[in-house]
Amino acid sequence: MRGTPYPTLDELLRGAREAVAARPGVLRLRDIGCSRAGRPLWLLSAGNGPRQLLTVAGAHANEPVGGATSLRCARYLARDPRILGRGAGGLDCTWHFLLCLDPDGASLAEGWMTASTFPVPGPTGATGGPDVTRGAGTPNVAGGAETPDAAYRMRTPHAADATGAHDPAALVGSGGAPESAHGRTAAVPSGAGPVPGAAAPAAPTGAAPPIGSYYRGFYRPAFAAQPEFPPVVGDPRAPMPESEALLGLLDELRPVAQFSLHGVEVGGTFLQLTRAVPGAPAAYRRIAADLGVPLEHRPFDGMGWLVEGPGVLVLPEGSPAEERDPSGFVSRATWLHGMRHGTVSAVVEAPFWSVAGVGDPRPVAEPHRELADVSELLLGRVKQLSSLVDELDPQPPETAGRLAHFTAARELMDIGSGVVDTWSAAELAATVGNSVSLGIAARRIPLRAAAMMSQALGGAPELDALVAGWARELERTFDARWVPVADQTALQARTMLVLARALL
Known part of the structure; x- marks a missing residue:
């Protein structure tokens, strides 16, 4: 696959x-x-x-x-x-x-997109592969007989609009019923529970690409x-x-x-x-x-x-x-x-x-504390990545593709303090939803940088392990659903x- x-x-x-x-x-x-x-x-x-x-x-x-x-x-x-x-x-x-x-x-x-990493649904529709992880208490979604092609209708461009109807129903999506529960969002600030009136995430209808494979490439x-x-x-x-x-x-x-x-x-x-x-x-x-x-x-x-x-x-x-x-x-x-x-x-x-x-609109009790926490997380991970890269002591790659990865990774490693200053000036942690988005961004920036640096160097076990671990933690912390x-x-x-x- x-x-x-x-x-x-x-x-x-x-x-x-x-x-x-x-x-x-x-x-x-x-x-x-x-x-x-x-x-x-x-x-x-x-x-x-x-x-x-x-x-x-x-x-x-x-x-x-x-x-x-x-x-x-x-x-x-x-x-x-x-x-x-x-x-x-x-x-x-x-x-x-x-x-x-x-x-x-x-x-x-x-x-x-072309690697042979797309998992096949098991008997209960659970995904395979070591990079697909869920937080504790997250239910498996039954999806059994449906293939990835049927689930996503996107295996090739020829199937991209496989709904085939001549009315707006042709653009309705996968057709899966949304989950009735808001779902767990670990590390959500201020003891947040279900979001009043929020849309529930669509239930997966088959296998999902491993989030780790997205970052590996x-x-x-x-x-x-x-x-x-x-x-x-x-x-x-x-x-x-x-x-x-x-x-x-x-x-x-x-x-x-x-x-x-x-x-x-x-x-x-x-x-x-x-x-x-x-x-x-x-x-x-x-x-x-x-x-x-x-x-x-x-x-x-x-x-x-x-x-x-x-x-x-x-x-x-x-x-x-x-x-x-x-x-x-x-x-x-x-x-x-x-x-x-x-x-x-x-x-x-x-x-x-x-x-x-x-999407949670509820106010947080301590916006400045929320902002300080995500800022510390971002800067700490950038520092961790920088220390690891310094130990590897890489030279700029000679091939154009790897050099592009190297340049983009270095840039992301250098913007952490500027991003934190922007967050602080805008007072972005006012709601639970804002704080969740900040938590995602604080993890995403160093994860992207680590992933590109690993590719720039042609693969480094230390960086690969960091990317895999951070990708799993991102998915588990926020119960990310495909x-x-x-x-x-x-x-x-x-x-x-x-x-x-x-x-x-």
């Missing part, structure tokens, strides 16, 4: 070509430029209406869900041209899907090498060709809406909008609840953005077009470029493993459709 049910770059392209061949009058495929390494940037377009919509997938190398969503959504639209047509209820538009903005980065992150470029955030005008660094291709596409299409599809390995879902869209937050929250995906109560992305209820952030009017990341790199987000054309950008985040506690890819893609696709209807 292959490592995950997400499509690889090759499978995405093959699936897009097959879809175009099946619907030649409805779907079209062209490249809009090339990556730094010469890989084409493929644009799959559906419909022929005068108004334009653009979906951007694969902006971050470690987030393969966007490509899967794009292919699924394009096939769904192609099966029923009335959705994009001029008739009653039609959107009267052309919908474009940039299948992967960073194919160079994605190629370095595909190791976990982890790669996410250094901040300045992420094409969604080109350098500001006047920066001596030239924009990457991927960034220029996207900016040129935005100027060419002048879309009504740009959807940027993202994923996070552990946590909840959230939505960012560059302009308020009436009715959209409530509709989005209903979609998340229907799929059993928890909402991030107050997402950390967009620290200066307005909170429009749980899980939704809106960019304030007059906000600067520049932003500074934890490394100090100042960029201009491609999300904001289209505003000159009246484009509304929406960032839709889907978790791979969900944690119910991130979200079937059918649910991840349904969340993003249905949210895009709701926003498209609201804006067109």
Whole structure:
């Protein structure tokens, strides 16, 4: 069995070509430029209406869900041209899907997707493999006869939209009934129990990829090498060709809406909008609840953005077009470029493993204590990792791929104090959900760094053991539950459709 049910770059392209061949009058495929390494940037377009919509997938190398969503959504639209047509209820538009903005980065992150580590369900549906661990008292989920293919409907791009219906029910997800209980969230502050009114995580419907395998193959470029955030005008660094291709596409299409599809390995879902869209937050929250995906109560992305209820952030009017990341790199987000054309950008985040506690709105008794604890955890683990790396005394690798891992790992090891300062200034530990999210982030940053450093060095037993242990501890501490890819893609696709209807 292959490592995950997400499509690889090759499978995405093959699936897009097959879809175009099946619907030649409805779907079209062209490249809009090339990556730094010469890989084409493929644009799959559906419909022929005068108004334009653009979906951007694969902006971050470690987030393969966007490509899967794009292919699924394009096939769904192609099966029923009335959705994009001029008739009653039609959107009267052309919908474009940039299948992967960073194919160079994605190629370095595909190791976990192709490795033979995908477990087969046992008689009770429990997952196999040493990296799949649950906290004490977590029940096994019966799933017996269902195969991973049936559970996720994502083994290949050809099966990416296996629901096959011609109505919105085609985007409902895996169909598994959500758990009735909130689930255990160990290390939740202030004696938190069940979250009143919170969505329960969807029950797994078969085997789940081991979270340890995700980190063993982890790669996410250094901040300045992420094409969604080109350098500001006047920066001596030239924009990457991927960034220029996207900016040129935005100027060419002048879309009504740009959807940027993202994923996070552990946590909840959230939505960012560059302009308020009436009715959209409530509709989005209903979609998340229907799929059993928890909402991030107050997402950390967009620290200066307005909170429009749980899980939704809106960019304030007059906000600067520049932003500074934890490394100090100042960029201009491609999300904001289209505003000159009246484009509304929406960032839709889907978790791979969900944690119910991130949506808990209850206040914590001692916010400063919570913040101090997670800060100490982050800085302590970074120090532990740095000491181990110093003992190994590595030299920068000579191969481009390993050097990219090395550079990104070093950057994460250097940003800990800056991240803690940001958390402290924003007083982020006000609710239980905030504290849970902080606890996840405090573990995620050093875990990502350790995983990439291990790959940069070609594998080091000490680092491998650290990655495996930290991954198990992350999953156990927060009772992280795998979200079937059918649910991840349904969340993003249905949210895009709701926003498209609201804006067109």
